[in-house]
Structure formats: C-alpha cells, structure tokens
Amino acid sequence: MTITELPYGSWPTPITSELVTAAAVRLGEVRVDGADVVWAEGRPAEGGRTQLVRRTADGATTDLLPEGRNARTAVHEYGGAAWWVRDGVVWFTDWADQRLHRLEPGAEPKPITAEPAQPRADRYADGDVSPDGATIVCVRERHTGPSAADVRNEVVRLAADGSSEPEVLVSGPDFVAAPRLSPDGTTLAWLQWDHPSMPWDDTLLIVRDLASGEETVVAGGPGESVLEPRFEPDGSLLFLSDRTDWWNLYRWTPGSDIAPVVRLDAEIGVPSWVFGSARYARLDDGRIVYARRREGRDGLAVREHDGGLVDLDVPFSAVAAVRAAGPDTVVVVAGTPTAEPGVHRVDVTTSAIETLRAPRDLGLDPERISQPEHFTFDSVNGAGEQRRAHAHFYPPTSPDWRGPEGELPPLLVEIHGGPTSSATPVLSVGVQYWTSRGFAVVDVDYGGSTGYGRAYRQELLGEWGVIDVADCIAAARSLAAKGRVDGDRLCIRGGSAGGFTTLAALARDDTPFAAGADHFGVADLEALAADTHKFESRYLDRLVGPYPQARDVYVERSPIHHVERFTRPLIVLQGAEDEVVPPNQSEMIVDALxxxxxxxxxxxxxxxxxxxxxxxxxxxxxxxxxxFYAQVLGFELPAQEGIEPVVVENLGS
Structure with a gap:
C-alpha cells in the first residue's frame, strides 16, 4: 500500500460527516422483559426521536412506538428513564406532551395521565411497577410557572392502567429520584437531595413502610452521594455510595448495619445527569455483576458468593447499562475502542458474548481507527500547587496518508460536558472524523471529572473556569513538549460546560490555543445563574460560589467580561431551543467579538x-x-466531500 504525503488536516477520508450520521443511533437504556430484551435508540435520521425496540427470544426485532412517538422525558431537562416495561406492556413519557402513556402489545399508545393546565407542565420519569402489576411509582415534575421556583419534584403513585389520579407519596425535597418498591410491595425506597447539592454531592436514601408511614434514613447526608437503590428478594437493599471516596456497592438489611458488598479503588457509579443508571445487576443466585471504571476505562466484573471479585475477559471500555438476563447472563449496552456501543448478552461464567443489537457496520479498515492512549500529566490548581490530571490521547491515523517530513499534527483539545462527567474511551466516529484527517485529539478528564474518586471530583469545587482550563492547557503543552503535536497549532473545542472551558481558555492573554470551537457554551456565568432550569439552578453555588454573594468571582470568570483578551478565531454553534444554555449566551460572545x-x-x-x-x-x-479550522490553520479541504465553507467574519481583517 502506498502512503502519500499531505498536510495534516487535509487528508481525504471515508469518515465523512455523512458516515458520522448515516444509520447512526444513540443506544440508551436496556430492559429485560421475560425472554425479551427491550432497548432505546435515539435516531438522528428520524429527527432525533427515541424509538423502543423489542428483541424476542427467536432474534426477531420490532419497533414498538408508532411513527411520530418519542420516548423522551424533560424531567431535569436531561431526562432519562422515560420508559419501563413489564409482561409485554410498555409505559413511556412522550416528548410532545410529557404525559405518561401505556402501550399494550398490538395496540396504540394510550395516555394514562391527565392533560395538565399548561402544555408539558407535568412530566414523568423513572418509574417502577408494583409486584402485582397494578400500580406505578415514578417521579413527577410539575411546572406551575416560568421560573425554577415554580417547579415541584415529587414521587407519585398511580394505577398502571390510568384508572386513578396520581397520588403524591413524597413531596418537599427539591429533588427526588429512583423510587423503588420492595418485592412484596410494602416498602418504598427513594433518593432525595436539596439545593445547592447535586446528586453527586449529597443525597439521602430513605425507605418508608407504606402501611404505617414510618421512614428510615438508610444512608447519605452531607459528604455522601448515594445512587441506584435496588431491593433484593429478601427485602434488603443494595445501593452505591462514595462514602469511602469511590462509588462502591453496599447492602442495607432492616435491623442491621450497612455492609460493604463490593469495595475497590474504582468507580461503579456514574453521575446522575439522567435518571435510570444501571451499573450493576443481581443474578438469581445472588452473584452481582457490575461495571467499574479504573484509569479512565470501564470493565465488567462479578462479585461471587464468597465475596471474591472476578474481572470478566471482555473487550468493553465503556459500559452504559447492566441488566440481569437469566441465571448466568447479563445484558449490557457497551462499546470498545474499535466498536461503537451495541447491546450484548454476556455469560458471566465463560465471558462469552452474544450480540443482540450490533453496532453499525462502518466498513472501516481497523488501521484507520485511532485508539485512545490514557495518560496522566502534571498540572496545577488555582493556588498554583502541583497536582496530577488525566486524559485520553488519539494520534492522527490513516493507512493512506502521512504528514510532511518534519511537520507535526495540529491538536484538538476535547472537553467533555457536565462539567461533572468524563471522557469516554469508546469508538466515536466524531473523534475519528478528525484523526483520520490528520488531527490529533486529546480528550481531557480534568479535575472535577468522574471515574477517579470523590476527591478528584471535588477538585473543581470553587474552581470551575480555573482547574479545567489549567488541565486543558497542561495536557496540550505536555503533548507538544513530547513532540507529538505542533505547539503552534493547538485548538480547543467543547460543548455546554466544555464550551465554557473553551471560552475561558481563549479569554486569556497567555492562551496557547490558536483557535476554538464553542458548542452551546456558557459565556456569562451570571446569566446562567439567573436563567437556567431548576436542576442546575444552584449548581454554580459550589463550582463558582453562592450568587450574588460571590458576584465578583462570576464576573471575573465569565468570558463575556474579557472580550478584550479574545484574539484567536472562534466558531460558535448553538441550538435555537436550548433551555439549558439559551441562545443569548452564545450571541453575547459572538456580538462582542x-x-x-x-x-x-x-x-x-x-x-x-x-x-x-x-x-x-x-x-x-x-x-x-x-x-473553520482549514481557513484558520491554512490547509485545503478534500474537494470530493463538497463541504460548504463557513463564513468566518473578520478573518484577515
């Protein structure tokens, strides 16, 4: 095979934007319903709607929702757990009206909650069906006005067939999640937390005897985040807690102390940006299968009857969901560095994998796929003290092209959203879109990211716009110092919280970045504090400081107040109906530039x-x-793709 020399960034590649979206789906939650497996698919080709797919034991698959239906909830704006299933019946929240609907086999969806006074004012998520199938408990978010103060989050109970109005079981906390019924239906467990905490900060796990009303606080409180409560057949309760720095697994038995079930220096839990996370599953014989993240990468493991922990020999690097599916198997949504996420059945005894919903066949030569290299590097905190941070590096990769002799590739510094989230080392065609053209990409797990324990997550408290920026700069400079990228062509890109970090990194007199791309990012922290949804309305209290008491910090860290420092080109991409970061945030920075x-x-x-x-x-x-990068960095676009140039105002002026 002949390898031809071309400038980095200009390499022709089969990984086009068309390939990125062609037949693309975002696999979401998965459930097991008897011998069937049901999963959610977000489909960009269908306007981005979420379809539910049932796979029966004979391997046949069926789309469950009629055309135009979209199983997506707006609770917390980020949603999650918009549907659940039992004995062939599906309950789901429809995006259009946010009402709860019941879908029986062969029938049309039927709404089982009333039309609220204002459209989409009542929203439902995270349901659990009672053991007898007669009732549902779920989260309801009720909007009675335009502001965050007009939103009430509650746990409600209603008849599974819609024959009763929702009965409020839990009200008062700012937020509730994960309502779960015991196997005999007599006990309710749920999570709750109050402003200014987020669910990865401080939560309470509470159980209530539904007959007597007696409540017990099982776990949680200041300094402890509890996730994923799940009853066992004997009435004991499993849950995840970070009480020892890592989100590990514990068991509570009424009348007994909490006992550790899985203790290790790795993260089982993930931050609850969306409802319905499922990082562990109990098999019928009591063994527990769990996903755990260590050094930036997921794996699967089993907790045996004797308490031993055994890693499974599977290739997965990112696991989004784990569900029990028989005496020795689990169903997972998982991907690898060379394959997008799929739905797979894993035999926990042999590690054998059966693929139920394959990733799309991209038709790519493996030599064209850039694989992540996890690395740790030196950085600093806001006080200038030395610390260590983490990232995944993707080198430019092509079997057809190489850069000119003596030239190093440009670098894209990728910043994940959240900011309480993490980089995911799974095949992303969006990343390969860049690496196959001759860009290097570094996906930074800056201080505050998850997957490295509570202490690392809390490094961002009071330091948003400081530590994240420092780590992105340090990662880029580290790679340049090692001779892996061109230190004069460092670029930075990110969405949402990553967009803020992008802007903050560019709004510096000493920025090392030659250009940046801001996807729906925050330009004005004050505006975000005053104009965002309830779930995140107090998020900045801990990341920046309480507002308005710390207004001077908000002003100092807001890129909009430092436009005089912006000297590097910027592209801004924004959704017109964004409720989390409204368009005015982007337009303020664009108008200023x-x-x-x-x-x-x-x-x-x-x-x-x-x-x-x-x-x-x-x-x-x-x-x-x-x-944008082609114009700013000075390389030619591959002519065969027919890419429409973007207008870069003021370029060359």
Missing part, C-alpha cells in the same frame, strides 16, 4: 435543544467546524 474585529463564525440551528440530534444539523456542525 464581531464588535472587536476578532475572527468569528456563528451557526444557529433551528429545532435543536441542548445537543444536536438531527442528522442534517450534526453534519453541518462538523463540516462547518472543519471548514
């Missing part, structure tokens, strides 16, 4: 919320960003 004569490009996508879901918009956003 236009006025200053700083090179800037701006694209507003109609019909998009927080994160782009429609295939045509995903394609345009990717290609526009590539066109």
């Amino acid at each position: 236009r006025a200053r004569g700083t090179p800037v490009a701006y694209l507003l996508f109609e019909g998009e919320q927080h994160g782009f879901r429609r295939a045509d918009n995903i394609r345009r956003a990717l290609d526009a960003e590539l066109s």
